Amino acid sequence: MDIAPYRDTLLLLLVTAAAIKDLESRRIPNLLLLAGVLGALLLHLLSPRPVTALLSALGGCATGLAVLLPFYLxxxxxxxxxxMMAAVGVFTGAGDALRIAILAxxxxxxxxxxxxxxKGRLRLALANLWAMLLPILLRLQRLPSPENSGRPSAGAIPYGVAIAAGTIVHLVSRYGATPLA
Incomplete structure (x- = not known):
């Protein structure tokens, strides 16, 4: 049984629901992601080559986790x-997870x-970026780095929306509506 259309439909539903939740509450529920991952794993088990599909899911999960974990840290x-990106990787495998992360x-x-x-906060964002980079540059030169001054945030975005957008663009390009790759 070709699971790709079912898997991609479930993935589309997952990222849409996650983006909506992220927009409304600035949180992506763990239960939603768990349900999506379990659905993807079930579909992988129903595929013609379940072991290969499950190994691909594991690689995709690891890739999704690896590409965004440094930003969290x-x-x-x-x-x-x-x-959410790790869950997307369970659906797509490593290569597509990386493509989706780049699109996101x-x-x-x-x-x-x-x-x-x-919001008129571009200057603050650039100052924050400089404050993050300066200690790294000084350490590379073996100079003492300044004390971290706890700068105010320039703002945040619901990044689940960006992941959903990257996933949707990837799926649209896969099904030929607009070739992007």
């Missing part, structure tokens, strides 16, 4: 966003720029 992203970074970058410009 630097406090630039919430844990729900990282878990692009969508997120556009979203951030729009929010910073609309």
């Amino acid at each position: 630097l406090r630039g992203m919430a844990a729900g966003d990282v878990k 970074w692009c969508a997120g970058g556009v979203m951030v720029l729009v929010v910073l410009i609309v």
